[in-house]
Amino acid sequence: MLNFNEPAATDSPATAPAPSDPGRTTSITPLEMRQTSFTSGWRGYSREAVRSFLVEASESYEQALRENERLRHDIERLQGSIRQYQDLEGGLKNTLLHAQKVADDVRANAALEAERLVKEAQGRAELMMMAAQNRVEDAQREIDGLRLRRREAEANVESIIASLHSTLEFIRDQQRDSRVVPLRPAI
Helix, strand or coil: CCCCCCCCCCCCCCCCCCCCCCCCCCCCCHHHHHHCCCCCCCCCCCHHHHHHHHHHHHHHHHHHHHHHHHHHHHHHHHHHHHHHHHHHHHHHHHHHHHHHHHHHHHHHHHHHHHHHHHHHHHHHHHHHHHHHHHHHHHHHHHHHHHHHHHHHHHHHHHHHHHHHHHHHHHHHHHHHHHCCCCCCCCC
């Protein structure tokens, strides 16, 4: 506690500790401001005015210290919140990166699967086309075989008709000739 009640060496109005006092390690507290007393000189300051000023100054200073402490706590709390949000942001970034990687993998797998399905469908289509072509060729061979058999049948029928026609001509010729001399068997 500061006490300035010792007699002044001069007639100065009030003496206070110098701001750069080497023995002083902390700043003046509001309590020290309230309890500081000044020596009175012949024409010194009014004790009541100085005391009133010091009380008012100490209250303002105390209020400033409280506000400063409250703000320090708010800063610590907000820094804690910022750390939480930064951690959350880091987690979200990691999650987004992972989700992007998964989406890229799914997209790549889907493209590969689509390509495989297209190749498989093309292979099946080619097999179906080859099978259809084989059936067409088989049908064409069968048609060709049936046409050949028809021509053979037509040729056989024509041959039979020609043979029958020859036979009929022969028979007619025979009947014309038989009128001339009939053959009778001998008894």
